[in-house]
Amino acid sequence: MSKRTYKDYSIMNTTKKITIGLLVLTCAVLFFPACRNRAFLRQLQDMELGVKNPSSIEDLQSAISKYQGKIDDIITMEHRTGIWYKILGRRYMDKKMYKKAIESFQHALEYFPENQHVFYQIGVCAAILAKSTLDYPNMSSGERQAYFDLSVSAYKRAVELDPNYTRAVYALSVLYVFELNRPADAIAIMEPLAAKEKKPLDSLFILGRAYYMTGQYEKAIAAYDRIIKTSGSAEQRADAERNKAFVQNARGS
Structure with missing residues (x-):
């Protein structure tokens, strides 16, 4: 077996150092605190929009106008998401999947918290579940009463709103x-x-x-x-x- 030269050991040491360096960098990335990650993401967004620590009136107005477009996009997306949850709830109702329908309508309320029609649909679904003794024979009396209570509260909230x-x-x-x-x-x-x-x-x-x-x-x-x-x-x-x-x-x- 041939003897290793000084050059061989030098290459091995260099490779080892590079490997250790990469492992340290990987660990740093994996265990980077969440707050630092969010700050990093904000920095990337600031770079993308060309906004960084605005101070003057002109800088602040420019920053607001640039971020406003992003805000409008988010609001539009959330509005559509709320509508899709309402549509999903109706689809579940058509298939008589009333528990799933209630879940969808409750999600819709996160986007439309004062929509009387969503509360009304929750009331309808909950009342059907409470009265469906044949469809849900294993439902306990307590669970059935809970659905009656949900129906009443949902209907009352709908009437309060309108x-x-x-x-x-x-x-x-x-x-x-x-x-x-x-x-x-x-x-x-x-x-x-x-x-x-x-x-x-x-x-x-x-x-x-x-x-x-x-x-x-x-x-x-x-x-x-x-x-x-x-x-x-x-x-x-x-x-x-x-x-x-x-x-x-x-x-x-």
Whole structure:
């Protein structure tokens, strides 16, 4: 075996030093603190936009104008993301995947926190889940109640954001009367709505039932009489007649 020369050892030492240097550099990059990374990224962005430590009025105005475009781009992207979450929620609803729909609508609220329509859709999905005993037989009573609570809070928030949001008022009142045994709460939100509508036929049906449940038989009969007089639907008039007769029997006359 031939002897290694001084030159060979010199090359090996140089290679070793380079290797160690690269390892040290790699470790420095891998374990670089997050705050330093963010600062580095900001420096790159400043270089890209030609902005660095603005101080004068002219420099500050220039920096604002350059970054404004970036801000507008971010806002546009986030607005679109929120819309896509709303669309995704509707797609899940079409497929009756209501838990996934709720998740999507909740994500949409991160971008549109005061959108009454998103709250309404959450209310619809939660109410369907709470009432779907056949589709979700393993759902616990506590989980079911949690969905009822979510539905109520979502509908109420929708109405708070838009007091004239008829669909949300009606949906909430139906929940109060037919699912939660809270007819007085239904009356409180339905009476103002019925007073504003010219032909509040759906509202009157709900009110008639709520009045009956709270023992206000005369008001229930008056609500059904109004339906009988104003409805152009023979089916609605027949339903109102049957409900009126039921209330009269309960009243004892």
